[in-house]
Amino acid sequence: MSAPRTLNTAPLTALYNADALRRIERHYAPDSTPRLMERAGATGAAKAMQLVGGRHGRILVLCGPGNNGGDGFVLARQLKQTGFDVTVVHDCDEHRGAEDAVMAWASWRAVGGLTLPRVPDTGYALVVDALYGIGLTRPIEGVHATWIDAVNEMDCPVLAIDVPSGLNADTGAVMGRAIRASHTATMIAMKPGLFTLDGPDHCGEVSLHDLGLDCAAVTPPSGWQVGRELFAHLLRPRARNSHKGTHGNAMLVGGARGMAGAALLAGRAALKVGAGRVFVGMLDHAALPLDPEQPELMIRTPAEVLAGDLATCVAIGPGLGQSPAALDLMRDAVRTPATLVLDADALNLLAQHGDLEQALTRREAATLLTPHPMEAARLLRSSTAKIQQDRIVSARELARRFRASVVLKGCGSVIALPDGRWFINTTGNPGMASAGMGDVLTGLIAGLLAQGWPADLALLGGVHLHGLAGDRLVAQGKGPNGLTAGEVIESARAAFNALIAGADSRDPRHSTR
Ligand SMILES: NC(=O)C1=CN([C@@H]2O[C@H](COP(=O)(O)OP(=O)(O)OC[C@H]3O[C@@H](n4cnc5c(N)ncnc54)[C@H](OP(=O)(O)O)[C@@H]3O)[C@@H](O)[C@H]2O)[C@@H](O)CC1
Numbered sequence: 001m002s003a004p005r006t007l008n009t010a011p012l013t014a015l016y017n018a019d020a021l022r023r024i025e026r027h028y029a030p031d032s033t034p035r036l037m038e039r040a041g042a043t044g045a046a047k048a049m050q051l052v053g054g055r056h057g058r059i060l061v062l063c064g065p066g067n068n069g070g071d072g073f074v075l076a077r078q079l080k081q082t083g084f085d086v087t088v089v090h091d092c093d094e095h096r097g098a099e100d101a102v103m104a105w106a107s108w109r110a111v112g113g114l115t116l117p118r119v120p121d122t123g124y125a126l127v128v129d130a131l132y133g134i135g136l137t138r139p140i141e142g143v144h145a146t147w148i149d150a151v152n153e154m155d156c157p158v159l160a161i162d163v164p165s166g167l168n169a170d171t172g173a174v175m176g177r178a179i180r181a182s183h184t185a186t187m188i189a190m191k192p193g194l195f196t197l198d199g200p201d202h203c204g205e206v207s208l209h210d211l212g213l214d215c216a217a218v219t220p221p222s223g224w225q226v227g228r229e230l231f232a233h234l235l236r237p238r239a240r241n242s243h244k245g246t247h248g249n250a251m252l253v254g255g256a257r258g259m260a261g262a263a264l265l266a267g268r269a270a271l272k273v274g275a276g277r278v279f280v281g282m283l284d285h286a287a288l289p290l291d292p293e294q295p296e297l298m299i300r301t302p303a304e305v306l307a308g309d310l311a312t313c314v315a316i317g318p319g320l321g322q323s324p325a326a327l328d329l330m331r332d333a334v335r336t337p338a339t340l341v342l343d344a345d346a347l348n349l350l351a352q353h354g355d356l357e358q359a360l361t362r363r364e365a366a367t368l369l370t371p372h373p374m375e376a377a378r379l380l381r382s383s384t385a386k387i388q389q390d391r392i393v394s395a396r397e398l399a400r401r402f403r404a405s406v407v408l409k410g411c412g413s414v415i416a417l418p419d420g421r422w423f424i425n426t427t428g429n430p431g432m433a434s435a436g437m438g439d440v441l442t443g444l445i446a447g448l449l450a451q452g453w454p455a456d457l458a459l460l461g462g463v464h465l466h467g468l469a470g471d472r473l474v475a476q477g478k479g480p481n482g483l484t485a486g487e488v489i490e491s492a493r494a495a496f497n498a499l500i501a502g503a504d505s506r507d508p509r510h511s512t513r
Pocket residue numbers: 025029036037040041064065066067068069071097098131132133134135136137138139140141161162163187
């Protein structure tokens with residue numbers, strides 16, 4: 001049996017999907033004084049005032065047909081009463097909205113507020129987007145699409161209330177059109193769609209406003225944001241009295257002709273995150289018996305690496321190719337009693353050979369899969385577009401089907417465990433969309449496994465550290481343009497040591513106020 005999956009999720013930022021949020025709202029809404037919408041609107045108004053910085057400029061508020069629009073009316077009223085010049089745009093008839101939203105509209109009119117049926121000229125200090133929140137059910141079309149286009153052309157801060165309108169709060173997919181906000185004030189709980197796929201490009205800086213509600217008392221989180229708290233207990237300084245055997249052996253297999261670089265990048269990453277010894281089984285062994293830039297790597301034939309009984313972990317895939325020899329190696333690799341990491345062509349072979357899938361699902365030790373969306377599509381006999389439509393569902397399906405822990409890579413990598421739990425990692429940046437970055441991730445995971453990290457934590461920690469390393473480089477002016485995988489290895493070493501020393505920060509892009 002594999003080790004029990006004991007992960008302490010309690011300190012992590014919880015993510016709630018729309019169904020869970022509805023349960024929370026139903027639980028609290030009837031007895032809430034003041035009403036939740038009043039609280040949400042007041043919170044949004046405070047955030048708006050913070051953004052305009054006390055300047056009494058003009059503020060435009062787009063209000064939609066549902067409760068998100070209701071939040072907008074409350075916010076508009078409060079800003080107007082504070083002395084701001086507020087224009088509301090709204091085009092629904094009075095009787096369509098939810099009861100609270102109709103009341104909020106009435107209160108807006110009661111203070112002399114006017115609504116316009118179209119987006120007027122520009123020149124605003126701030127636009128507030130309260131068109132749609134978690135109730136978006138279909139792509140935005142027609143007049144609301146033109147409003148969104150107009151706002152996206154404006155040269156001023158845009159504050160989205162709860163979710164940028166048009167963004168699916170569960171998946172991060174744009175439905176037709178979506179507001180590109182500079183700030184998102186999200187209510188009650190963080191939503192997964194803010195952090196994956198198109199979410200980060202549309203949310204700007206995200207702040208959480210819990211409205212005083214205790215979500216976990218009503219329903220468990222749907223998922224979690226990866227944070228260093230998950231693996232903080234593993235970030236220990238090395239014992240003075242340690243030797244290379246203490247820090248484990250990482251075995252990597254790949255590097256077919258013309259693809260040696262992939263295996264070497266993975267090997268170097270494993271070494272520089274601290275594995276005691278790294279063996280790289282190169283398919284093209286004759287051509288490269290040594291890594292001249294990293295002679296510490298022990299280059300072997302793949303068979304030698306897989307036959308060894310020293311392995312703490314085996315990672316196979318970077319530069320593996322799909323030759324008959326590669327397939328034979330995969331058949332050997334899935335029989336290893338060590339934790340197994342499958343990446344790149346190892347995943348492509350798995351997708352094509354049912355016997356590999358069967359052998360994988362019978363393994364006793366943990367298996368980790370690191371597909372990008374196209375590899376995930378091959379594994380699930382689907383298309384990249386379908387995988388991306390709902391990255392959380394896709395990652396969970398992979399984890400269930402292959403009885404493995406999975407990272408579905410990309411913007412907001414989704415990590416899913418075979419028991420159904422899932423996480424979104426928010427470190428990393430588009431500079432990492434370049435060749436070799438996936439190989440580095442595989443090496444980092446292997447290096448953590450070698451040092452004894454439990455499989456799921458090595459996956460979660462490796463993904464987090466990989467992104468952190470990329471973010472450090474951007475902060476140093478070395479990206480995102482032109483960021484290279486080799487630099488990420490160096491940066492990961494620094495980031496990992498800083499984490500252990502307690503000197504590194506958490507993800508600076510999200511705040512709780
Ligand atoms: N409830 C509470 O206690 C609290 C709720 N809060 C706030 O409420 C928000 C959720 O409110 P909500 O459920 O009313 O959904 P919302 O996003 O406003 O839209 C629903 C409306 O849009 C319509 N519609 C959907 N898609 C459409 C499209 N593409 N094109 C056109 N129409 C479309 C849909 O119509 P239908 O699909 O029924 O035809 C319906 O009329 C949440 O995000 C938060 O901001 C907070 O105040 C905290 C307390």
